[in-house]
Amino acid sequence: MSKINLTIDHIQVSVDKGATILEAAKKLNIKIPTLCYHEDLCVAGNCRVCVVEQMGSDRLVPSCATPASEGMEILTNSLKVRNARKSVIELLVSEHRAECTRCYKNGVCELQHLSSEYLIGEDGLIDLVALKNYTIDYFSPSIIKDDSKCIRCQRCVRSCDQLQNIGALSVAYKGEKMKIASFFEKPMYEVVCTNCGQCVNRCPTGALIERNYIDEVWSAINNPQKHLVVQTAPAVRIALGEALGMESGNIVTGRMVAALRRLGFDSVLDTDFTADLTIIEEGNELLQRLKGALVDKDPEVKLPMTTSCSPGWIKYIEHMYPQLLPNVSTAKSPQQMFGALVKTYYANKIKVDPEDIVSVSIMPCTAKKYEANRPEMHSSGYKDVDLVLTTRELARMIEQAGIDFKALENEEFDSFMGVSSGAAVIFGATGGVMEAALRTAYEIVTGREVPFDGLNITPVRGMDEVKEAAIKIENPLPEWSFLDGVELKTCVAHGLANAKKVMDSVVNGKAQYHFIEIMACPGGCLGGGGQPIPTNMEIRKRRTEAIYREDEGMPIRKSHENPEVVKLYEEFLKKPLGHKSHELLHTTYTPRNRY
Amino acid sequence: MSEITNLVKSLADKHGRYQESLLPILQGVVEQHKYLSEEAMVEIARELDISAARVFGTASFYSFLNTRPMGKYIIRVCKTITCMMHGKNQIIQELEKSLKIKLGETTLDGKFTLLETNCLGQCHKGPAMLINDEPYTELNPEKVREIIQSIKLNDTSKTSNPDLN
Structure with missing residues (x-):
C-alpha cells in the first residue's frame, strides 16, 4: 500500500493512503479533541471540535473527516485552531443544559472535559437552553434520554443504525428545532429500542445515561432487616478494573468479590452458576x-x-x-434464573424469608434492568431480581465507599450458587x-x-x-x-x-x-x-x-x-x-x- | 389489509423499495390522505425495511409532509418579512375570524386547516397564501373573505376527516 508523507506540528509522519489527519496525529501521540467521532462508528464530521489548520489553506479542516495527503503541513494547536475550537465548544455549551455539578455524568462527561480544557468561562454566549422546549424521558427502567443535554453529535443515531441496525433514534425536524427523536417522539420504553445501551456507552454528554439504582441499593444495604444477595455476570469481572483506574484486559474476579463484601452484601454469588444451569x-x-x-x-x-x-x-x-x-x-x-432461585431454593437453604431478600445483580448491560422489570419475571412469587446495576454503577459504589480497589486481596464467592x-x-x-x-x-x-x-x-x-x-x-x-x-x-x-x-x-x-x-x-x-x-x-x-x-x-x-x-x-x-x-x-x- | 397498507404497497410498487423511494412514497401518502399517520409510517418502514423513526425523522424535516391530521383545504399564509410588511397579520386575523379557528387549528367540519409558512416566492405580490397547491396573492381582508366563501359554496361535501374526531 502506498504511503503518504505529511507533517503534523512540524513532525514528519508517514501513513497509509486513506488514513485521516486524526489517525496520523494519533500515530504521533498528538491528541486532537473529538466529540462526534467514535472509533466504532462512521465519520460524521458534524461537531467541528477536531478542526486543524492546513498550511496554505484559509479554511480549517475537520481532522476526523479529512484524508491525509502528500506534503500536507498540519498544525493542531495554532492560535487560529484554539480560537476556533473554543468558539465551537462555547456554541455547543450554549445549547447544553450545563448544570454539571448535578449531572450524573459529572466528571466523566466529554463535553465537560473539553470545556475545562479550553477554559470556557461564565461570560461566554447566552444560555439558549431556557428558550428551548425540551423533553426528559424518565419512563424507561433502563435508559434516561435528556434532550436538554444533547449536542446533536449523533453518535447515538449511528450506534443504533450501524452497530444494531435498529434505528430507534433518528434525526428529526430541522434547523434550530433539529433533535434526536424516537418514532413520533414516543418514550423510549414504547419504541423498538432494545435497551442495549450502545448509545449510552457512546454519548459524550449526559443526554443518554443508564437509569441508576445506586441509592436504592445503598438503602437496602443499610436496612438491617434485609438480606442482600448479589450476583455478578461473567463480563463484569474482566472490565470492572477499567472503571477503577486499571488497564483493560485485567481479570479482577477476586477483588470484585472482596469489594462486594466490603460494600455490605450478605451473600456474594455468581451469575456464572446459573449460566451453567442455563446450558443444562x-x-x-x-x-x-x-x-x-x-x-x-x-x-x-x-x-x-x-x-x-x-x-x-x-x-x-x-x-x-x-x-x-x-x-x-x-x-x-442466567440473571433471571438466578433471581428465581434466590427467592425460592436459596432462601430456604439459608433460612431467610424471601420477603426479606433483596436480590441485586451486577451486569455489563442496561437491557438487564428492563428484563428484571418484565411482568413475567415474578416466578418466585416476588420480583425475582430487585435491582440491576451496571459495571459502571458498581465501580461508582466502590469509589463512594472509599475502597482502594487495586489494593484489595482476592476473595472467593460464597457457596452455594457461587461455583x-x-x-x-x-x-x-x-x-x-x-x-x-x-x-x-x-x-x-x-x-x-x-x-x-x-x-x-x-x-x-x-x-x-x-x-x-x-x-x-x-x-x-x-x-x-x-x-x-x-x-x-x-x-x-x-x-x-x-x-x-x-x-x-x-x-x-x-x-x-x-x-x-x-x-x-x-x-x-x-x-x-x-x-x-x-x-x-x-x-x-x-x-x-x-x-x-x-x-x-x-x-x-x-x-x-x-x-x-x-x-x-x-x-x-x-x-x-x-x-x-x-x-x-x-x-x-x-x-x-x-x- | 387496511386501506393504508394497500396504498403504501402500491406506492412502493410504483417507486421501488430503495432508500430513495422514501420521499416519493411519503408524498404519495400525503397527496391521498393529507397527512402521515403513525400507521402509514410503520407500513412504509416495513415496506422499505428501514426504521420507523427514520421515516418519522424524514417526514418531520419537510414542512409539506404533515405528521398530524389536516383539513381538506390547507391554508398556508406566508410569514416572512415582505408579506409581514404587507399586512399578513390582518390576513391571518381575517382567516381566524371567518373560519373560527386559531393559527395551527383545523375547523370542526374538517374542511380547513390554517398554518403559516416560509416564503412562497411571491414577495412582489404580497401578502400571499397557499390553499393546497393554489397560490393566492395581493390579498386583503375582503379578498380573503371572498376566497373562503367561494370554496365553501363550491364544496358541498359533508364528509369530514374521520381522523379529526
Missing part, C-alpha cells in the same frame, strides 16, 4: 427440539433454536420478528454460549468430549460478524441414535445488525441451522452498554482475551460438571426441563410493534 436447560431443550423435529416430525417444534440470554436480543426479536418467537429458547437468562465452570465464564464473549452448549450437548449425546483441542471450539470465537460451525455427531449413545451422522449446524452473531443478517437468511430459507447464538452487543456482553466507557474494538479484544484466559484457568470447564448445579438438580429441580424448571427457569415472550 437450554442444551436439553435443543436436544428435545431435535428429537421433536427429526423423530416425531412434530410441526409445532421449531428449528433453528436461538439463544435467549441477551435481553436486548429478546426485545429485538419481539419487535422485528414476532413470527419467530417460537424459535427462541424458552430458557430464561461455576469455564463454560459459564465465556458467556460474556460472543460465541461463548454456543461453545458452552456444545461442550455439554455433545457429551450428553455421545458420552465423549467435543472433538476440539483443549475443549476450545475456536470457530465460534472472535470478532467475525457471523460465525458458523458444524459438528458431525458419530456413534451417539443408544438413546440418541437418531442423531447418528447428523451434522449439527450452528451460527453465532453479535451486534443486532449481524443478527438481522442471520435472521433474514432464516426467514427466507437460505440458511439451515439447528442452533443460533445471538448477543445484542458487539463482541457479546463484554462489549455491553453497561460496560466502562470507552468501549471500542481494541478494548473489546483485550476483554475477550481476558475471558478466555479465565476459562482456561478454571478447574471445571463444562457446565454439566459444576458440582453445585448437579446438587441443585438432586435436591430441588430433579431433572432438566422438569416441572420445577418450567415453573422457575423458563419464560414466554410478547410480540411487539415494529417502531
Whole structure:
C-alpha cells in the first residue's frame, strides 16, 4: 500500500493512503479533541471540535473527516485552531443544559472535559437552553434520554443504525428545532429500542445515561432487616478494573468479590452458576427440539433454536420478528434464573424469608434492568431480581465507599450458587454460549468430549460478524441414535445488525441451522452498554482475551460438571426441563410493534 | 389489509423499495390522505425495511409532509418579512375570524386547516397564501373573505376527516 508523507506540528509522519489527519496525529501521540467521532462508528464530521489548520489553506479542516495527503503541513494547536475550537465548544455549551455539578455524568462527561480544557468561562454566549422546549424521558427502567443535554453529535443515531441496525433514534425536524427523536417522539420504553445501551456507552454528554439504582441499593444495604444477595455476570469481572483506574484486559474476579463484601452484601454469588444451569436447560431443550423435529416430525417444534440470554436480543426479536418467537429458547437468562432461585431454593437453604431478600445483580448491560422489570419475571412469587446495576454503577459504589480497589486481596464467592465452570465464564464473549452448549450437548449425546483441542471450539470465537460451525455427531449413545451422522449446524452473531443478517437468511430459507447464538452487543456482553466507557474494538479484544484466559484457568470447564448445579438438580429441580424448571427457569415472550 | 397498507404497497410498487423511494412514497401518502399517520409510517418502514423513526425523522424535516391530521383545504399564509410588511397579520386575523379557528387549528367540519409558512416566492405580490397547491396573492381582508366563501359554496361535501374526531 502506498504511503503518504505529511507533517503534523512540524513532525514528519508517514501513513497509509486513506488514513485521516486524526489517525496520523494519533500515530504521533498528538491528541486532537473529538466529540462526534467514535472509533466504532462512521465519520460524521458534524461537531467541528477536531478542526486543524492546513498550511496554505484559509479554511480549517475537520481532522476526523479529512484524508491525509502528500506534503500536507498540519498544525493542531495554532492560535487560529484554539480560537476556533473554543468558539465551537462555547456554541455547543450554549445549547447544553450545563448544570454539571448535578449531572450524573459529572466528571466523566466529554463535553465537560473539553470545556475545562479550553477554559470556557461564565461570560461566554447566552444560555439558549431556557428558550428551548425540551423533553426528559424518565419512563424507561433502563435508559434516561435528556434532550436538554444533547449536542446533536449523533453518535447515538449511528450506534443504533450501524452497530444494531435498529434505528430507534433518528434525526428529526430541522434547523434550530433539529433533535434526536424516537418514532413520533414516543418514550423510549414504547419504541423498538432494545435497551442495549450502545448509545449510552457512546454519548459524550449526559443526554443518554443508564437509569441508576445506586441509592436504592445503598438503602437496602443499610436496612438491617434485609438480606442482600448479589450476583455478578461473567463480563463484569474482566472490565470492572477499567472503571477503577486499571488497564483493560485485567481479570479482577477476586477483588470484585472482596469489594462486594466490603460494600455490605450478605451473600456474594455468581451469575456464572446459573449460566451453567442455563446450558443444562437450554442444551436439553435443543436436544428435545431435535428429537421433536427429526423423530416425531412434530410441526409445532421449531428449528433453528436461538439463544435467549441477551435481553436486548429478546426485545429485538419481539419487535422485528414476532413470527419467530417460537424459535427462541424458552430458557430464561442466567440473571433471571438466578433471581428465581434466590427467592425460592436459596432462601430456604439459608433460612431467610424471601420477603426479606433483596436480590441485586451486577451486569455489563442496561437491557438487564428492563428484563428484571418484565411482568413475567415474578416466578418466585416476588420480583425475582430487585435491582440491576451496571459495571459502571458498581465501580461508582466502590469509589463512594472509599475502597482502594487495586489494593484489595482476592476473595472467593460464597457457596452455594457461587461455583461455576469455564463454560459459564465465556458467556460474556460472543460465541461463548454456543461453545458452552456444545461442550455439554455433545457429551450428553455421545458420552465423549467435543472433538476440539483443549475443549476450545475456536470457530465460534472472535470478532467475525457471523460465525458458523458444524459438528458431525458419530456413534451417539443408544438413546440418541437418531442423531447418528447428523451434522449439527450452528451460527453465532453479535451486534443486532449481524443478527438481522442471520435472521433474514432464516426467514427466507437460505440458511439451515439447528442452533443460533445471538448477543445484542458487539463482541457479546463484554462489549455491553453497561460496560466502562470507552468501549471500542481494541478494548473489546483485550476483554475477550481476558475471558478466555479465565476459562482456561478454571478447574471445571463444562457446565454439566459444576458440582453445585448437579446438587441443585438432586435436591430441588430433579431433572432438566422438569416441572420445577418450567415453573422457575423458563419464560414466554410478547410480540411487539415494529417502531 | 387496511386501506393504508394497500396504498403504501402500491406506492412502493410504483417507486421501488430503495432508500430513495422514501420521499416519493411519503408524498404519495400525503397527496391521498393529507397527512402521515403513525400507521402509514410503520407500513412504509416495513415496506422499505428501514426504521420507523427514520421515516418519522424524514417526514418531520419537510414542512409539506404533515405528521398530524389536516383539513381538506390547507391554508398556508406566508410569514416572512415582505408579506409581514404587507399586512399578513390582518390576513391571518381575517382567516381566524371567518373560519373560527386559531393559527395551527383545523375547523370542526374538517374542511380547513390554517398554518403559516416560509416564503412562497411571491414577495412582489404580497401578502400571499397557499390553499393546497393554489397560490393566492395581493390579498386583503375582503379578498380573503371572498376566497373562503367561494370554496365553501363550491364544496358541498359533508364528509369530514374521520381522523379529526
